[in-house]
Amino acid sequence: MILKYIGNSFKRGCVQLVRRPMYFLLIVIMPLLCSWFLMDLIKGGSVQNVPVGIVDLDNSIMSRQVLRTLNGLQQVNISHRYSSFAEARDAVQRGEVMGFFLLPEYLEEEALGGRRPVVSYYVNYAFYAPASMQYKGFKTMSLLANGAIVQTALRTVGVPNEKIAATLQPYQTHIHMPGNPFINYDYYLNSTFVPCFLSLFILLVTAFSLGLELKSGLSRQWLRTSGNSMFLALVGKLVPQTVLFTIVGWFIQWMMYRCYDFPLNCNPWNMLLAMFLLVVANQSFAVLMFCFTPNFRFGTMLCTLLGMVSFSFTGFSLPQEAMYPWVEALGFTVPIKYYFLIMVDQALNGIDLYYSRVYYAALIGFTILPMLLSWRLKKECLNPVYVP
Amino acid sequence: MWFIQVLRVCGRELLLVFRDEGVVIFFLVLNAVYPVFYALIYNPEVVRDEAVVVVDDNRTAMSRDLIRRMDATQEVAIVGYAANMQEAQEAMHSKACYGILYVPRDFSQSVTRGDQGHVSLYCDMSVMMRYKAMFTALTNVTQAMGNERLTAIVEPVLNTSGSVIENHQVPVGNPAMGIASAVLLFILPLVLQQSMILGIAMLHGGSVERRRRNGGHDPMAIEASPGATIIGKMMCHQIVFVIPVIYVLHYVPLMFGFPQYGNFLHIICLAIPFVIAVSFMGQTLSAVVNERESVFLLFVFSSVIFVFLTGVSWPRYLMSRVWWLVGDCVPATWMSNGYVLMQSNGATLYQVQHQYWMLWLQLPVMFILAYVVERFINRRRYRSWIAASEDNPRILTRIDLAKNGVG
Numbered sequence: 001m002i003l004k005y006i007g008n009s010f011k012r013g014c015v016q017l018v019r020r021p022m023y024f025l026l027i028v029i030m031p032l033l034c035s036w037f038l039m040d041l042i043k044g045g046s047v048q049n050v051p052v053g054i055v056d057l058d059n060s061i062m063s064r065q066v067l068r069t070l071n072g073l074q075q076v077n078i079s080h081r082y083s084s085f086a087e088a089r090d091a092v093q094r095g096e097v098m099g100f101f102l103l104p105e106y107l108e109e110e111a112l113g114g115r116r117p118v119v120s121y122y123v124n125y126a127f128y129a130p131a132s133m134q135y136k137g138f139k140t141m142s143l144l145a146n147g148a149i150v151q152t153a154l155r156t157v158g159v160p161n162e163k164i165a166a167t168l169q170p171y172q173t174h175i176h177m178p179g180n181p182f183i184n185y186d187y188y189l190n191s192t193f194v195p196c197f198l199s200l201f202i203l204l205v206t207a208f209s210l211g212l213e214l215k216s217g218l219s220r221q222w223l224r225t226s227g228n229s230m231f232l233a234l235v236g237k238l239v240p241q242t243v244l245f246t247i248v249g250w251f252i253q254w255m256m257y258r259c260y261d262f263p264l265n266c267n268p269w270n271m272l273l274a275m276f277l278l279v280v281a282n283q284s285f286a287v288l289m290f291c292f293t294p295n296f297r298f299g300t301m302l303c304t305l306l307g308m309v310s311f312s313f314t315g316f317s318l319p320q321e322a323m324y325p326w327v328e329a330l331g332f333t334v335p336i337k338y339y340f341l342i343m344v345d346q347a348l349n350g351i352d353l354y355y356s357r358v359y360y361a362a363l364i365g366f367t368i369l370p371m372l373l374s375w376r377l378k379k380e381c382l383n384p385v386y387v388p
Numbered sequence: 389m390w391f392i393q394v395l396r397v398c399g400r401e402l403l404l405v406f407r408d409e410g411v412v413i414f415f416l417v418l419n420a421v422y423p424v425f426y427a428l429i430y431n432p433e434v435v436r437d438e439a440v441v442v443v444d445d446n447r448t449a450m451s452r453d454l455i456r457r458m459d460a461t462q463e464v465a466i467v468g469y470a471a472n473m474q475e476a477q478e479a480m481h482s483k484a485c486y487g488i489l490y491v492p493r494d495f496s497q498s499v500t501r502g503d504q505g506h507v508s509l510y511c512d513m514s515v516m517m518r519y520k521a522m523f524t525a526l527t528n529v530t531q532a533m534g535n536e537r538l539t540a541i542v543e544p545v546l547n548t549s550g551s552v553i554e555n556h557q558v559p560v561g562n563p564a565m566g567i568a569s570a571v572l573l574f575i576l577p578l579v580l581q582q583s584m585i586l587g588i589a590m591l592h593g594g595s596v597e598r599r600r601r602n603g604g605h606d607p608m609a610i611e612a613s614p615g616a617t618i619i620g621k622m623m624c625h626q627i628v629f630v631i632p633v634i635y636v637l638h639y640v641p642l643m644f645g646f647p648q649y650g651n652f653l654h655i656i657c658l659a660i661p662f663v664i665a666v667s668f669m670g671q672t673l674s675a676v677v678n679e680r681e682s683v684f685l686l687f688v689f690s691s692v693i694f695v696f697l698t699g700v701s702w703p704r705y706l707m708s709r710v711w712w713l714v715g716d717c718v719p720a721t722w723m724s725n726g727y728v729l730m731q732s733n734g735a736t737l738y739q740v741q742h743q744y745w746m747l748w749l750q751l752p753v754m755f756i757l758a759y760v761v762e763r764f765i766n767r768r769r770y771r772s773w774i775a776a777s778e779d780n781p782r783i784l785t786r787i788d789l790a791k792n793g794v795g
Binding site for chain 1 (some may be wrong): 408409410413425426428429430431432434435436438439454481482486499502503504505506507508509510511512513514515516517518519520523526527530531533534537538541542545551552553554555556557558559560561562563565567569570571573594647679680681682684685686688689691692693696699700701702703705706707708711725728729732733734735736739740742788789790791792
């Protein structure tokens, strides 16, 4: 008997899926297209050659040497030269360059005379990623210029060659970046953004397909096909979608880890499992939202809002410990947060599975939650009210 | 006569907007709430006191000085000492810290001997801002310490300090160098664009549903030529969006203290072609909507794509030609870039004329697209529905049921 109900419910879920081309578009085409978009957009992975301007008021041998070296750095690209500060500022305001390097008048004269001239660099922090790179380039350049002069001076007073580097820079720092040694922006951004994008699609599609039952008034019939069991009805409806989404998710992971060579320092099965759990957890999350607000519009809106805001409050760009505590806490209410933490532990850092046990458990927990509240959804399904 | 039609369409559209709770939520509530919520997420702006654990194998006055100075920076807080690297790693794996500072055994000895002293920092790379904070702190601290040492050696011989040429960074546009001030200004015009498209599409979805129920006719629609319909609706959207535009573009930055060097009038001038173009764009895109609620599915995710196309997280000059051109087609790309230059860098309308003219250029293009869609796709479809319903009055509802899995 129960097998018949499962079969009926499953059949109904599949038929709905097939009859609306929109589902195919939103489950298969769009997630793949969007993932490809993000990965293709940031293909290079490092912000380089930021277009900058220079203002050389000195025009001496020294200033020209500085500029030549500056142009050789990969961080910046001198695209424009300006004859005055005002002109350069205007260019920044027009968005022509993202910053400029200013060499003051009498630079060479004052430097050799020991009067400590100041070179300044104006960095437009309205454009965040290029600004950091510019800062690095400009800072390196200023230190190199200074170092070159001091080096000559040290040599003239008889400091041995092998000691010069140590005198100029007594403390050498080594920054180790496990998992992403080239500071590849692509690895960093897309290993979180792409799954987050997928979970947005999962939330939307699940919410939509549940809401449609309420809207069309067919929810009673939906329950009847599965013997008045909310659980079976949900299983029949959502499992076909789970299968499709999981395949798409695995394909995206294959793209990330095999085609685009994202860091994968763990057993691949750990990430595959995490993806499957992410799909199921997101579907359950959408069901849970519908249990809270059994209303097409509000349920969908809640899913949409949380799905969109997930990109921010889960701490992909501003780390969680820097956020307000209530925002940080809110981050832990969505499944993608746990996937993100698993990804960091497993794929990026490759540490023991033991440390990620809580996150896997949390994803499983999301799956169980709606079962406790499904009576609310059932009540609504028996008396569907559509509020436009 | 034509103008009367436009006004009637506009009036009816206004009525429909305010009668429909869902559309009001998109047009007004979303604009009121979303920017504020979003700004609150990013409002801390910078990373402070990132937790770092120290493994100090040197244990001298010099290493302690280094660690004290690290702890004193804004970016880093030393949360503890670990006996060895294993212990520190354990702390990092269990998220007690996000970085390890390792001072090797010969650190101070090397420096005093006249060689370089080495110090290592292991950063968690899951979030770039963490890495950046720790990296900046260590670089600044070692540079300051190095300069003191260099001065001590150089001054007696050269009669000058270690730095012959001083350098000085002037952060412009976003003096706090915070992430909220950088990101939010890009997002604000995008919120306007998306809320408008969602609302317009929902209105269209409602109209299509009415047509399906009434044999191809929409009892709420005004009979008007396609051009008049489009322009009338556009006028309605302008009227509704006056307050959201002013609130989002002017008051939200004011509330959160984001850079606001732009002249209010210049910003409004930039926003006018933007809002008109977005209205036409929304009317074009809404042709794919068949139900009110499918707007969630079809348009919400596009926000993420549009965000990336504006160049907020990945600069536009690094995009491939294709994505660059796709970005050019979106009104929000021009609006965001122009708006950011105005608000952050104090550009005038004259200085962002490129963006401004591009928005004006988009306007007729979007209008033509909307016209073509309205005249040759939407209306043709309605006519076929009317013809089909005359043969069989229940055909449209039957198709609806079939889509929901019945029959």
